[in-house]
Amino acid sequence: MRILITAGPTREFFDSVRFISNPSSGKMGYAIAAQAADRGHEVILVSGPVGLQEPPGVHLVRVVSAEEMFKACVAEFDTCQCAVMTAAVCDYRPVTRLEHKLKKQNKPRTIQLEPTEDILANLGRVKGSRVVIGFAMEDHDHHAHAEEKLRRKHCDAIVLNGMSNVASDDATVEILRAGGTWSAPSTGSKPQIASVIVDLVEELVSFCP
Numbered sequence: 001m002r003i004l005i006t007a008g009p010t011r012e013f014f015d016s017v018r019f020i021s022n023p024s025s026g027k028m029g030y031a032i033a034a035q036a037a038d039r040g041h042e043v044i045l046v047s048g049p050v051g052l053q054e055p056p057g058v059h060l061v062r063v064v065s066a067e068e069m070f071k072a073c074v075a076e077f078d079t080c081q082c083a084v085m086t087a088a089v090c091d092y093r094p095v096t097r098l099e100h101k102l103k104k105q106n107k108p109r110t111i112q113l114e115p116t117e118d119i120l121a122n123l124g125r126v127k128g129s130r131v132v133i134g135f136a137m138e139d140h141d142h143h144a145h146a147e148e149k150l151r152r153k154h155c156d157a158i159v160l161n162g163m164s165n166v167a168s169d170d171a172t173v174e175i176l177r178a179g180g181t182w183s184a185p186s187t188g189s190k191p192q193i194a195s196v197i198v199d200l201v202e203e204l205v206s207f208c209p
């Protein structure tokens with residue numbers, strides 16, 4: 001099977017050196033990519049800037065911004081049977097990127113932001129019978145928000161990710177399949193959780209025509 005996986009944060013620059021981002025480490029996405037490649041799947045890993053080794057046997061596409069991640073995913077998804085979207089994509093980008101470093105002034109500054117592309121929602125819209133799995137990062141009303149994302153982004157399953165998983169070596173996740181009920185929480189190292197998620201991918205893809 002050919003699987004598209006996104007991982008890591010994106011960076012949205014507002015001048016030549018400064019950007020908006022988040023602390024995503026990419027560990028979950030890289031662990032899923034490594035596990036899927038170990039099982040003999042063809043893996044396209046589209047990754048924002050992270051400090052991780054390229055997993056063996058994986059085709060790594062390095063990107064920086066949400067726009068670059070979007071373009072890379074749209075190009076690769078055509079030939080994939082499944083997408084697993086673990087990336088912490090910035091929801092907003094500065095409207096302008098200054099050519100030079102913004103000089104300090106002793107007064108408040110405002111940076112105007114505009115929405116980035118929702119990559120998962122876009123793939124969900126065109127997926128047809130392909131399998132799309134989202135991750136939901138929530139800090140309150142976890143189930144309700146994750147369920148809403150699953151429906152709105154046309155996912156086949158969504159993985160609920162708590163804030164304590166961010167940049168950690170371990171994770172606790174719960175999984176909701178479209179039309180199903182929440183799984184019991186799974187806790188383990190990210191490679192162990194990756195194995196649970198690749199099991200899910202293989203099962204969902206096996207139901208596809």
Ligand code: CTP
Pocket residue numbers: 006066085086087088089090091116117118119120121133134135136137138149
């Ligand atoms: N996602 C994406 N493109 C974006 C934002 C999110 O592909 N511009 C994907 C993430 O990779 C994840 C899912 O959508 O699989 C949910 O991301 P999350 O950050 O939990 O939710 P958001 O859609 O950004 O909504 P909110 O920030 O309001 O919770």
